[in-house]
Amino acid sequence: MIKPIMKDAMFLRLKSEPAGRADLQIAYDLEDTLHAHRDECVGMAANMIGSRKRMIIVSLGLMDLVMLNPEITAKSGPYETEEGCLSLPGTRKTMRYEKITVRFQDTEMKWQTREFSGMPAEIIQHECDHLEGVLI
Numbered sequence: 001m002i003k004p005i006m007k008d009a010m011f012l013r014l015k016s017e018p019a020g021r022a023d024l025q026i027a028y029d030l031e032d033t034l035h036a037h038r039d040e041c042v043g044m045a046a047n048m049i050g051s052r053k054r055m056i057i058v059s060l061g062l063m064d065l066v067m068l069n070p071e072i073t074a075k076s077g078p079y080e081t082e083e084g085c086l087s088l089p090g091t092r093k094t095m096r097y098e099k100i101t102v103r104f105q106d107t108e109m110k111w112q113t114r115e116f117s118g119m120p121a122e123i124i125q126h127e128c129d130h131l132e133g134v135l136i
Helices: 019-038 119-129
Strands: 041-045 055-061 064-085 088-105 111-117
Touching: 019 055, 019 064, 041 111, 041 119, 055 119, 064 119, 088 119, 111 119
Parallel strands: none
Antiparallel strands: 041 055, 055 064, 064 088, 088 111
């Protein structure tokens, strides 16, 4: 189901809680909502659709990847960039890393560890900030 985009900064500043099997409907809602905003958005965190669960979705070009309980375990190649967010007006400068390693659960609740670089890495970092209540 396509959900409205949360724009309440007070809500977005709250830390997210672990996601579990009972929260998988949120993953489907993230997919539907990202598809509805494809022209202006490349990733979302669950709090952007009103859920405080540790779940994100990232566009990887031809496919989207849902991550439950993502944790960035390694990062290298810092750089400064400017990002916008569907939940907040304007853009803001921030520090990101060119390469990251992420440990997460997939929608079958299996743990995976994957490396990302470039734009997918930047998107994941942005969405993981959302899970911590950091607004960029």
